[in-house]
Amino acid sequence: MSFDVPDNLYYLESHEWIDPDTGRVGISDFAQDELGDVVFVELPGVGDELDADSEFGVVESIKAVSDIYAPVSGEVTDVNETLEDEPELVNDDPFGDGWLVELDFDDADLDDLLTAEEYRDQIA
Amino acid sequence: MAQRRPPLYGRHEDRGAKFTEFGGWQMPVEFDSISTEHAAVRDAAGIFDVSHMGEIEVSGPDAERLMQRLTTNDVTALDPGDAQYSAITDEDGVMLDDTVVYRLPESRDAEFLFVPNAGHDEEAYDRWTTYRDEQDFAATVDNVTADYGMVAVQGPEAPDLVSARADGDVLDLSKFEATDASVAGVDCLVANTGYTGERGFELVFPSDGAGAVWDAFASDCQPCGLGARDTLRMEYGFLLSGQDFDPEENPRTPYEAGIGFAVKLDTEFVGRDALEAQYEQGVDQQFVGVTLRERGVPRHGYEITTPDGDTVGEVTSGTMSPTLDEPIGLGYVDEAHAEDGESVRVVVRGTGKKATITTPPFIDQ
Numbered sequence: 001m002s003f004d005v006p007d008n009l010y011y012l013e014s015h016e017w018i019d020p021d022t023g024r025v026g027i028s029d030f031a032q033d034e035l036g037d038v039v040f041v042e043l044p045g046v047g048d049e050l051d052a053d054s055e056f057g058v059v060e061s062i063k064a065v066s067d068i069y070a071p072v073s074g075e076v077t078d079v080n081e082t083l084e085d086e087p088e089l090v091n092d093d094p095f096g097d098g099w100l101v102e103l104d105f106d107d108a109d110l111d112d113l114l115t116a117e118e119y120r121d122q123i124a
Numbered sequence: 125m126a127q128r129r130p131p132l133y134g135r136h137e138d139r140g141a142k143f144t145e146f147g148g149w150q151m152p153v154e155f156d157s158i159s160t161e162h163a164a165v166r167d168a169a170g171i172f173d174v175s176h177m178g179e180i181e182v183s184g185p186d187a188e189r190l191m192q193r194l195t196t197n198d199v200t201a202l203d204p205g206d207a208q209y210s211a212i213t214d215e216d217g218v219m220l221d222d223t224v225v226y227r228l229p230e231s232r233d234a235e236f237l238f239v240p241n242a243g244h245d246e247e248a249y250d251r252w253t254t255y256r257d258e259q260d261f262a263a264t265v266d267n268v269t270a271d272y273g274m275v276a277v278q279g280p281e282a283p284d285l286v287s288a289r290a291d292g293d294v295l296d297l298s299k300f301e302a303t304d305a306s307v308a309g310v311d312c313l314v315a316n317t318g319y320t321g322e323r324g325f326e327l328v329f330p331s332d333g334a335g336a337v338w339d340a341f342a343s344d345c346q347p348c349g350l351g352a353r354d355t356l357r358m359e360y361g362f363l364l365s366g367q368d369f370d371p372e373e374n375p376r377t378p379y380e381a382g383i384g385f386a387v388k389l390d391t392e393f394v395g396r397d398a399l400e401a402q403y404e405q406g407v408d409q410q411f412v413g414v415t416l417r418e419r420g421v422p423r424h425g426y427e428i429t430t431p432d433g434d435t436v437g438e439v440t441s442g443t444m445s446p447t448l449d450e451p452i453g454l455g456y457v458d459e460a461h462a463e464d465g466e467s468v469r470v471v472v473r474g475t476g477k478k479a480t481i482t483t484p485p486f487i488d489q
Contacts, residue, residue: 036154036157036158036351037157037158037159037446039421039444040419040420040421040444040451042419042420042473058473060421060444062158062159062351062355062443062444062446063153063154063158063351063354063443065421065423084419
């Protein structure tokens with residue numbers, strides 16, 4: 001099975017992605033497939049400060065609970081509240097409408113993350 | 125230790141199933157999605173490979189006595205072709221496993237077949253043969269788990285699907301009744317039993333016929349994995365061995381686990397005296413359902429508390445019910461808090477979420 005791995009994003013080994021232009025964070029196509037039907041998402045509040053690699057929320061599928069980790073340190077500037085009623089968007093559109101939070105962050109921190117090519121190798 | 129694989133493993137792999145380890149077996153957990161498979165069983169029909177379930181055959185002059193001593197239900201009530209749900213208990217009345225006992229049709233060589241849960245077949249075999257030898261019973265016990273495959277066809281359309289493929293009168297079977305029937309040229313024991321709450325059948329057959337039986341249903345029946353099997357059984361409050369009870373991690377008696385109907389105290393079995401005492405004294409905790417009234421999902425190990433925060437129990441299984449789209453759980457609470465409708469809390473990652481005790485099944489039967 002092949003998974004979508006957009007070239008313009010950066011990734012964590014734990015399967016989160018961040019868009020360097022918008023600061024949006026989500027989980028990868030591979031991760032949503034592994035989890036199966038997502039039924040609940042628990043996210044931080046706007047204004048919360050996150051540390052890189054720290055747990056900042058939870059994605060629950062029918063079968064499992066999975067912590068989600070911050071790709072970089074930063075302040076939460078927006079939260080995808082649509083997921084409260086439509087958590088399935090994480091499955092349907094993990095890089096689009098299924099985004100989780102938006103962060104204000106320092107671009108230099110992106111250097112510690114995986115490129116799309118490196119992430120593709122990890123999930124191959 | 126190497127994981128055991130069901131005879132249909134290759135077919136599941138070809139179909140793109142995801143696999144999981146369960147009871148020492150490598151089994152399909154999901155073919156399409158749990159919600160899709162779950163809905164198919166509630167609305168139409170699904171087929172499950174349940175070849176990880178154990179099969180032990182018992183025969184000989186003392187076969188009935190042996191079964192009676194080692195299971196809590198009354199096997200003398202079974203005519204050939206009848207089955208019953210039962211428990212296997214130790215001297216303290218603690219459940220080692222739950223099982224279905226079949227008194228096989230007279231056409232069969234063996235008299236009894238019972239079905240321990242995945243990974244429990246060897247311990248059941250040891251228990252049966254050790255007890256037989258201690259009591260000097262004349263009985264033959266065979267662990268035939270590797271010789272048999274097993275599928276479950278479940279859902280409102282299951283009777284028509286199975287009937288169309290079986291040469292026996294499966295539609296005439298009462299609940300917990302079994303008969304010999306040929307399906308796709310394979311000799312099967314077809315039993316009106318299942319673990320989903322729906323109408324349906326479980327088919328037991330020689331392993332080398334597994335492919336033919338599976339293929340006979342493949343085009344008209346949603347293949348389902350252990351994930352959907354778990355959510356379906358939770359909606360009906362059926363126990364999962366090793367999770368809702370476990371002799372080491374969570375020792376429970378049949379009365380605590382809500383299956384007192386499968387205990388016949390007027391029979392002689394291992395654990396009877398302990399269970400009689402508990403029957404007279406009552407249980408401290410009861411197996412209940414719980415419905416969350418706030419966002420979150422109850423999971424195994426989460427505490428159940430009063431609204432004031434006093435711990436009164438623990439969740440043993442939980443999920444977001446695909447049928448109800450509500451978070452539901454199963455677990456044990458102190459007797460005083462076990463009444464249907466009781467207001468409690470389930471502690472989800474440190475926060476007590478409002479919840480209500482809900483006597484299963486969660487959905488209308």
